[in-house]
Amino acid sequence: MRVLLVDDNELFLEVSQAALTASGFDVVTSGTPLGFSAALAELRPHIALIDVLMPAMNGNHLVEIARRRQKRSRSSQAMPAPTSSDAPECLFILHSNLPDADLQTLAERCGAQGYIRKSARPGALGEQLTTFLRQRGVSPPGDKPSSRKVGR
Numbered sequence: 720m721r722v723l724l725v726d727d728n729e730l731f732l733e734v735s736q737a738a739l740t741a742s743g744f745d746v747v748t749s750g751t752p753l754g755f756s757a758a759l760a761e762l763r764p765h766i767a768l769i770d771v772l773m774p775a776m777n778g779n780h781l782v783e784i785a786r787r788r789q790k791r792s793r794s795s796q797a798m799p800a801p802t803s804s805d806a807p808e809c810l811f812i813l814h815s816n817l818p819d820a821d822l823q824t825l826a827e828r829c830g831a832q833g834y835i836r837k838s839a840r841p842g843a844l845g846e847q848l849t850t851f852l853r854q855r856g857v858s859p860p861g862d863k864p865s866s867r868k869v870g871r
């Protein structure tokens with residue numbers, strides 16, 4: 720599962736990339752919001768995890784722009800029947816130290832699927848993202864499908 724991690728703090732990027740990779744995610748990082756739209760188009764990540772408070776542009780504004788582009792792209796294309804080779808739509812997740820109520824409001828307003836609070840524990844992001852995905856019914860990397868016996 721490919722993650723695009725955007726944060727202006729280089730040390731945070733390094734620690735978080737290591738934590739996410741250890742949790743089975745394929746991680747690409749960016750230390751700037753510039754080029755975000757191009758990275759989405761080129762990398763086609765499953766998840767974009769975006770710091771809210773960055774110079775040049777806040778993460779919630781990046782999500783708003785990406786959502787508008789997705790909407791324009793969908794409306795300008797003829798809608799073919801989906802195929803199994805179609806890439807899944809990217810999950811946009813805000814990431815910050817802001818209070819939960821503020822993050823919830825920002826996520827709702829910009830169209831993000833949710834938020835993850837930054838942890839004081841270095842390397843916690845892999846666990847946090849795994850929990851976030853499971854709570855939304857998405858299998859994170861490394862999850863094995865549950866096996867059920869049929870019959871008897």
